[in-house]
Amino acid sequence: MLSFAVRCLIGALPGLGLLAALAVLAAGDGAARALAALPVTLGLVAGALALGLLAGVPLGLAAGRFRRGPLGAPGAALAALGPAVPAFLAVAVAFAVGRGGSPELLLAALAVAPAADGARIARGALAAALEGGFVLAARGRGVPAGRVLRRHALPAALAPVAGALGGMAAALTAGAVLGEALFGLPGAGALFLEAARAGAAGPAVAAAAALGGMVLALHVAGRIVGGWLDPRERAA
Amino acid sequence: MDAGRFDPVMETPAQAARRRFAAHRPAVHGVGALAVLALLGFVESMLAGPSGDPVVRALDAGHTTLALALVGGTLAALVGAGWGALAVAAGGRLERRLTQAARGLAALPLALLPVLAGGLLGRGVDLLILTVAAAAVPAAALAARATLRARARREYAMAARAAGLTPAMVLWRHTIPTVAGPLLAAVWPVLARALAVESFAGAVGLGAPTPVDTWGTLIGEALAAQAPMGLLAPALLLAAALAALNAVGDGVAAAFPEERP
Numbered sequence: 001m002l003s004f005a006v007r008c009l010i011g012a013l014p015g016l017g018l019l020a021a022l023a024v025l026a027a028g029d030g031a032a033r034a035l036a037a038l039p040v041t042l043g044l045v046a047g048a049l050a051l052g053l054l055a056g057v058p059l060g061l062a063a064g065r066f067r068r069g070p071l072g073a074p075g076a077a078l079a080a081l082g083p084a085v086p087a088f089l090a091v092a093v094a095f096a097v098g099r100g101g102s103p104e105l106l107l108a109a110l111a112v113a114p115a116a117d118g119a120r121i122a123r124g125a126l127a128a129a130l131e132g133g134f135v136l137a138a139r140g141r142g143v144p145a146g147r148v149l150r151r152h153a154l155p156a157a158l159a160p161v162a163g164a165l166g167g168m169a170a171a172l173t174a175g176a177v178l179g180e181a182l183f184g185l186p187g188a189g190a191l192f193l194e195a196a197r198a199g200a201a202g203p204a205v206a207a208a209a210a211l212g213g214m215v216l217a218l219h220v221a222g223r224i225v226g227g228w229l230d231p232r233e234r235a236a
Numbered sequence: 237m238d239a240g241r242f243d244p245v246m247e248t249p250a251q252a253a254r255r256r257f258a259a260h261r262p263a264v265h266g267v268g269a270l271a272v273l274a275l276l277g278f279v280e281s282m283l284a285g286p287s288g289d290p291v292v293r294a295l296d297a298g299h300t301t302l303a304l305a306l307v308g309g310t311l312a313a314l315v316g317a318g319w320g321a322l323a324v325a326a327g328g329r330l331e332r333r334l335t336q337a338a339r340g341l342a343a344l345p346l347a348l349l350p351v352l353a354g355g356l357l358g359r360g361v362d363l364l365i366l367t368v369a370a371a372a373v374p375a376a377a378l379a380a381r382a383t384l385r386a387r388a389r390r391e392y393a394m395a396a397r398a399a400g401l402t403p404a405m406v407l408w409r410h411t412i413p414t415v416a417g418p419l420l421a422a423v424w425p426v427l428a429r430a431l432a433v434e435s436f437a438g439a440v441g442l443g444a445p446t447p448v449d450t451w452g453t454l455i456g457e458a459l460a461a462q463a464p465m466g467l468l469a470p471a472l473l474l475a476a477a478l479a480a481l482n483a484v485g486d487g488v489a490a491a492f493p494e495e496r497p
Contacts (some may be wrong), residue, residue: 015340015343080479083428083477083478083479083481083482084475084476084478084482085478086432086435086436086478087369088432088435088440089435089455089471089474089475093467093471094460095459096458096463096467096468098265099416101463154423166343167342167343168346169346170343170344171345171347173347173348174347174348174436175346176352177440178439178440179346192348192351193351193440195355196351196352196354196355196356196442197355197441197442198355199355199356201356204355205352208348208352211345211348212344212345215343215344216343216344219343
């Protein structure tokens, strides 16, 4: 497990180094400005991920466990909503409906996409795990059903959610860029958009590299958590 | 007949795929919804409503938006499929390198690419299509490689080689007909991705150039003008198109199920 985590971190180093070099080459001290603004964006993205997954994953797990019936319906509906509402669209609608509004509204709007993604992935993964051979084998050994669900099926269902963390963060970054500009938050996303609109190549590339580094770091974190939950994820 | 079964005496593989697709109701509705979204603009221009109305403009923008997504998505699908096929055909170290490159690129927020290009190089339709396609390529390459890897190295290909067919003949007669459907299902999500990325660029005001209306640019205009009513129509149409594309993708995946040996 430790060697897997180290391998993941080392694997990400060339990418992070390239992005850092790109930022410094493009903007010089503008890179420091982009880096200083990054915590605002990271707070938004990580907050939206936490909020969305906390809401979406349990609903998705319920939908995977109870595939027919009222307990699974909210998760199934949430999962179906996901592909239709990308993060930036939720942000745009929240801004229009809320007429400006607070950072809390932005956070809630950003949380919609990871909630739907988490519900969809958790539902499919739990349903697949419950049909998997290792669950049958555990039941055959006489392990009680509740314990099989908690100890065998649940980690296998949560690992793909963790593995998709980077993809969700990448999708959220688009929403955060638009949201920071609309809601007037001083983050790296707003910086990026401002520079891109002004045609300022250096600062725009530096801010994009900072955002890319943030997503890459979240991707690696997600892969490590996924590998910790499910040994099969360590093989890839 | 059981929807999942395929009886080689009664139907060809293509007929079986068509039957499975038709049995997937959301996918059929999705095809209908996409056709309506693409054609509404033409119907509306015959009825000649008031031309400044946000709903009319959003309906008018439908075919432009979908055409942009289709061109960008198809380009990305072709490049991604080529990338995946090259990786699987090469094998060994080159396959690992190509896959690692795709995985690394796919882990980046590539939706920022068209925005960056639109801001720094100027807004243009050609550039927008290229960058939208580039943003969707790595994910398509990964999906194509996974599908090809699972399906292209099978016993039938080995048997055909043993029977004396050249590699090119095996490719043309056996591998391509077998993988074409699953490959289509694997790269299908690039269409929705291209649509979303193009709309994002439009929504931040750096998408399609000014005389061209897409749902994204209309959303961007409404946001800039603080006009919530102007946002409603393009946002709903965009969500409907994304949902429809996704439903059709589910149908395509259902049409080519993973066969069990």
